[in-house]
Amino acid sequence: MVNRAVVKLCYKNKVILAPMVRVGTLPMRLLALEYGADIVYCEELIDLKMMHCRRVVNEALGTIDYIATDDRVVFRTCEREKSHVVFQMGTSDAQRALTVAQLVENDVAGIDVNMGCPKEYSTKGGMGVALLTNPDKIEAILSTLVKGISKPVTCKIRILPSLEDTINLVKRIERTGVAAVAVHGRRKEERPQHPVHCDVIKAVSEAVSIPVIANGGSQEIIKDFASIETFRWATSASSVMVARAAMWNPSIFRKEGLLPAEKVLREYLTYAIRYDSHYSNTKYCLCQMLREKLESAQGKKLHAAQSNEEICEAFEMIDYYKEVMADLEAKRNQLNARDQRESEQPEDKEHADTIQMAVRFNKREYPPQITPKMILLEWCRRQKLPQPVYETVQRPSDRLFNSVVTVANKKYRSSYWDKTKKMVEQSTAIVCLQSLGVSEGKLYEGKSPLKNKRKRDEPEVPNGTEMTDTSSLDTNKRSSPLLTKV
Structure with missing residues (x-):
């Protein structure tokens, strides 16, 4: 299932969007860039999962795919976002983090370590907010990354119980050489319904020299593009990170104002089909945008949809879907034919x-x-x-x-x-x-020719059955509850 939200970040006078949605989030990131974001984050991906991925050039889609051993796409990116996308990872080990960062650094603009996730799937592995009680490990991870890769390194934390402890931690992070630190203005036990502590973020911003990214304003402050600056001003931060507000309507990055939800929905779906997003990712993002309209006739059709084709039917985009699928199939056939010709060339006399x-x-x-x-x-x-x-x-x-x-x-x-x-x-x-x-x-x-194998029922496996890419989308094979970053 899908996880996360979309994060917007203003860093060094740039507006940066980070869609924190599980695997298959390339469509949301590209939509954000179209609406005016300068930088996008991928979803948080766990180092242990990424370490076993192989890098594949997907010529049919025009993407770079990182594929797990079970053939699931864990991370997908493309040339359009190469200089804009930050790869965010969950990790509790410096060497694993470095291995993953070196694997992907040539396809991304930067590397971020998420130390702000309070969910059990993360903390039980020593990741997320569990790192906040282990500053030695934080220092080891960040220092290793800064020294080991050529791209900028950042991290995201939550505030600690005391202001003094929070400032001391950020100062220690600053000494590792990171390019910026994002501060979520809530403690690890607090949730979106709790007020964001703008005063704590402001105190941190004034105590260090590196850029501080304010995070946590979606619920109460950020309603449109102008209010992003309101949040930045209230926290004295260099930039702002937005999650749920951006997922609800990615056009929040338009200086000209929000677009109607129906237009945003259709534009997102255009990207999702173009880049072959798994239907569960597509469905999740659209549900986040519909929100109060989920009980409408269209919302009920979306809720019942079990494929991208059915989703397109719900939004009266079936012709577009068929056109893109036909074009994609033609490209794949051409590539298969080319590979076939190459493979049929005599490689040696032995064969x-x-x-x-x-x-x-x-x-x-x-x-x-x-x-x-x-x-x-x-x-x-x-x-x-x-x-x-x-x-x-x-x-x-x-x-x-x-x-x-x-x-x-x-x-x-x-x-x-x-x-x-x-x-x-x-x-x-x-x-x-x-x-x-x-x-x-x-x-x-019919009956298997294997005589010596134990007999067992042979359930029907219909052709075309899809394996849901839940990373936890599974881009990570987890079944944890949905996470939201604010």
Whole structure:
């Protein structure tokens, strides 16, 4: 599910927006930039999740995607926001933080460490506000990042029980060399309904020389672009960070004034479809914008929608959806055809006699825990043949994989190159099984050819079933409650 809100930040005389929404938030960030924001933040992403991601150039969408081992998109960005997007992470370890920062720094404008999240999913891992009681660790994380990367480093904190402790902590943060510090004007136990402590932020701003970013004014102060300056003035801050007010209507960044909600909704949906946002992300953001209109006929249609197509139907944008999907499919087909041609080029004489087919493994077509590799291995055992031998290589140009399997002294391969070693070896096993005339064990083929496997029900897995990208969107595989940053 989606998490977070949109943050606006005025830093060094720039207006900075940070949509703090879980994975798939590129559409919201781009919309914010269109409305006048200068900088956008990604959602908070946990270092342990990001460490295992691979960087993929998505030519069809024109994006850079960071993909987890389960093939979910954890972070997506594009050239339009490259010099504007700040990567925000959750971390409790300096070396992990540095590993992640070095992974993404060439695709972002800066790195931010969130030390202000009070939610259990964060604090139980020693992240978020849990760091505020461990200034030594804060210093180690920030110092390591400042020394280890070339991009600016910032952090966000909440205020401590006493003003003196808060100022002392910010002064210690200042000494690490960070570019700025955001101060959320509430204590860790306080929530949006509690008043923001502008006086504490002001005292901090006057006590240090680095820019202080005031945060926490959405509920009571920030209603439009002009009131952002009101909040900045009340806190003596260099800049302002806004969350929920910006999520409710991202056009809050327009100096000319707010746009009607209907126009903002449709413009957001245009970006969401263009950049293939997961429908749960799209739905969450639209619900935040509709707010009191959720009980309207349109709101009820949105609430019932289970795909981007159904969402577009609710907003009478189905023609746009079909046009974009057709264009995207055409681009993907062109890229697949290009990759196919490249893969069919003779790479060496060793594969001259290899049996090759254009097949690709789709795990939704198989019962749980049954794969082509398992079926091929079992067939070899029944035939008293040596077990299959896989030779898998990675292409340096795009880091895709291809594999050759040898069975009974014959070689088989799929002409497709895939993004994981695991997937491409399954595809290669399918080529071998089809060449041998052996059942692949697909759901629609009936009984599995694996005799020695425990029988189990084979639930229907309809083609086209989507895996919800909940990071906690899951861009992070968490099922925590929604978080809002103010």
